[in-house]
Amino acid sequence: MKSYQEKVMEKLLHGHGCANQLKLIMDHHAESDSSMEREDLAKSVLHCFTDALSILTDTNDHHQDDDQSNNSSARDSSHVLESNRKPLHKRGRKTSMAESSDYRRHESPNPIYHDGFLWRKYGQKQIKESDHQRSYYKCAYTKDQKCEAKKQVQMIQNNPSLYSTTYFGRHTCQLHQAYETFPTDTSDPQDSHMIRFDHPDSSTHHIIHLKDEKMMPSEKAEEWSSPSEYMSSEVACAVEAFGFNPVRTSSDFS
DNA sequence: GGCATTTGACCGGC
DNA sequence: GCCGGTCAAATGCC
Numbered sequence: 001m002k003s004y005q006e007k008v009m010e011k012l013l014h015g016h017g018c019a020n021q022l023k024l025i026m027d028h029h030a031e032s033d034s035s036m037e038r039e040d041l042a043k044s045v046l047h048c049f050t051d052a053l054s055i056l057t058d059t060n061d062h063h064q065d066d067d068q069s070n071n072s073s074a075r076d077s078s079h080v081l082e083s084n085r086k087p088l089h090k091r092g093r094k095t096s097m098a099e100s101s102d103y104r105r106h107e108s109p110n111p112i113y114h115d116g117f118l119w120r121k122y123g124q125k126q127i128k129e130s131d132h133q134r135s136y137y138k139c140a141y142t143k144d145q146k147c148e149a150k151k152q153v154q155m156i157q158n159n160p161s162l163y164s165t166t167y168f169g170r171h172t173c174q175l176h177q178a179y180e181t182f183p184t185d186t187s188d189p190q191d192s193h194m195i196r197f198d199h200p201d202s203s204t205h206h207i208i209h210l211k212d213e214k215m216m217p218s219e220k221a222e223e224w225s226s227p228s229e230y231m232s233s234e235v236a237c238a239v240e241a242f243g244f245n246p247v248r249t250s251s252d253f254s
Numbered sequence: 255g256g257c258a259t260t261t262g263a264c265c266g267g268c
Numbered sequence: 269g270c271c272g273g274t275c276a277a278a279t280g281c282c
Contacts, residue, residue, distance in 0.1 A: 125273075
């Protein structure tokens with residue numbers, strides 16, 4: 001019996017082969033003008049990715065169950081006594097987060113912007129200069145792995161709704177651990193997916209929000225040399241034109 | 255019961 | 269004193 005990794009690899013290799021065929025046809029479109037053949041190949045690629053995602057989704061569900069039982073014992077052993085709480089004078093801000101040099105901003109129509117990390121909400125405030133409340137999130141691994149990444153989410157526009165997500169600090173948590181517990185519910189037809197690309201010579205990053213794109217497993221993205229190896233040619237061309245490097249992918253589950 | 259979220263209070267910077 | 273960021277008890281959900 002095949003393991004789920006083998007099943008996923010089989011699907012991905014098939015999809016990769018179909019994508020290569022599609023690319024060849026598109027490169028030599030003068031010789032072959034079969035739109036039906038291209039459409040079939042595109043469907044095959046999409047189908048392979050959908051199957052691979054389904055397998056991963058099922059597997060993730062089992063991993064989450066395992067993780068929950070393992071984490072519960074870890075939490076018990078790291079139980080913090082009441083007397084170990086931070087003194088009151090440690091509370092409150094030290095410096096403005098917006099004045100921090102290490103922050104990145106992203107705007108999205110979706111308030112629940114999934115960037116591949118797990119976040120825990122720790123506050124919400126009505127901001128004077130805005131009509132909308134601002135939500136504060138910490139990395140879910142703040143305690144376990146002393147990850148100090150944070151983000152703020154705030155609605156900046158009503159119609160159409162637009163949310164600003166500002167990131168502070170860098171994740172020091174183990175990425176693979178975050179992905180293993182990352183929900184990947186693809187049952188929703190409105191489901192959308194995102195890819196993050198870090199620019200090679202700067203600290204900026206760019207995020208592509210993909211509707212109806214089926215993505216590959218995030219950990220694979222770092223192994224590929226070209227975006228065309230794991231995403232649709234349309235998106236890959238756009239990404240390669242920008243010269244960005246793929247870093248990670250994620251999917252919405254709202 | 256355990257977990258995440260909500261919410262009011264607290265804190266430090268300005 | 270105002271404001272934004274954080275804490276932690278209360279609350280809700282599963």
